[in-house]
Amino acid sequence: MARRNFNPRFDTVRPAGIAYCENPHDVSECLNFVRRFGLPVTPRCGGHSYTGASLVPGLVIDVSPMSAIRADAPSETATIGAGARLIDVYDKLSAADVSIPAGSCPTVGISGLTLGGGIGVVSRAHGVLSDNLRAIELVTADGRKLTCDAKNNSDLFWACRGGGGATFGVVTSFTFATHPTSEIVVFFLNWPWSAARSAIDAWQHSREPEYAASQIFTRPMDGTAIDTILAAVQRRGGLSGGGQGGIALDALGGAVNRVAPDATALVHRNGLFNAQITTTWTTDAPTDAIRAQQNWLRSLHAAMKPSASGQAYQNYADAGLTDWKQAYFGANYPRLLTVKNRYDPDRVFRIPQTVGTATK
Structure with a gap:
């Protein structure tokens, strides 16, 4: 069923609607709709949130149709749609003999992983996934389509590298620096x-x-x-x-x-x-x-x-944390809150344990 996520704990959550968005314009229209009627909203990619954050009783903006993956050899980058799953990312990039330092679960979505930082299997060598992010395309809470990188909307670009998903807007695509791939040996060690x-x-x-x-x-x-x-x-x-x-x-x-x-x-x-x-x-x-x-x-x-x-x-994410602001974001929380107040002052995005929400 369309409303089911990876974790069956949240199968009882029944969204009023699920919009499968094919482009940024669709996302913008969805956000205009939820602002008009005051509905809860959240984006969804892979649906792996430990706290069920990709389901709400209002509108779910499902970005899975935006899943194109394109490697560009001259710039050593890859542009990846916000709805792509890791298994497809690795498959498409490996054909170009490159990859990105993402995670190991094949059905995890690129969006949540990146926006929350992105600890992966080769992070010690290449950094977390968001350290390799070069640009994003994002639709803000008021429906604007923005390009964010080190020079354009740099405050929002900073916040989207570890500030968490469903917080500042809905990302529609990511551009990453890529790394050459080589022979990989997978092995397991067992001890009594x-x-x-x-x-x-x-x-x-x-x-x-x-x-x-x-x-x-x-x-x-x-x-x-x-x-x-x-x-x-x-x-x-x-x-x-x-x-x-x-x-x-x-x-x-x-x-x-x-x-x-x-x-x-x-x-x-x-x-x-x-x-x-x-x-x-x-x-x-x-x-x-x-x-x-x-x-x-x-x-x-x-x-x-x-x-x-x-x-x-x-x-x-751990719903049992009472000090989540400090635990997740530490000294960066005040700066994240400034970005939140600028791009989502009306708290269109307000799922628990995201920047700008209450302590619980």
Whole structure:
């Protein structure tokens, strides 16, 4: 069904309408409509938001028809429609022997990933995805179509590199710097459970931290923190409700941390790694089992706070965060708010945990 996103938790959200926009003019017309009637609105690309941000009871602006992908060899750039999915991006760019440093999930949309910063599998080598952004085409809340780059509407361009999606307007296309591709070897390493503690400890020290101090971790975990993770993962295995849960560690540092924290809206420039805690359950899981899994996640998150930095990656949105402004945006939040007030003073875009919304 058209209203279903990646996460079935939000299948009960029923938009009043879903507009499949084929060009910026369609987007502009949609925004004129929601302003006229005071409707909630949100854009949607891949529909992977952890908090269901790409569904609202009002109008969903679905940008998936705008999915063209074009590499330009002379300029070493690629222009990608806002509705493209990563699997198609990689496929089309690989034909030109280039790529961009995006993520690993094939059905994630290019828009949300980029606008929230874009931590990816080769970020240490080439920076986050938004560090490679050269220009965007965007429709503002009042229906204007703007080109944003380092020289044109540069404040909005700055904000769209880590300030989050569904905040300043609806992006219709992105232009990225590309990188030559070469042979890639994909491999997996496995250890017995008895070696899990030493494997995690060795992994985190195999990266070169640029600062010794999400959860985003800016310093290596000690043995106590590692034991906390292992004990939590073992407890998760005993919970009912099906699915799976655990913690994934994404390496940061390298090119990510060579960018100043105020150079773009993505403030997280001193991280050693990002920890993503997840848990899933089957659609027929009983309420008490779901609650137990959610409590498990919150318990592990709380237990890791003494070791973590207090920062959190905005693309892994967490509805349970009360200090999300600081966690997602840190010292960049006041500047982001200035941009929000300029381009969306009436708060047309007002989903929770976006710049300019209330604390909750």
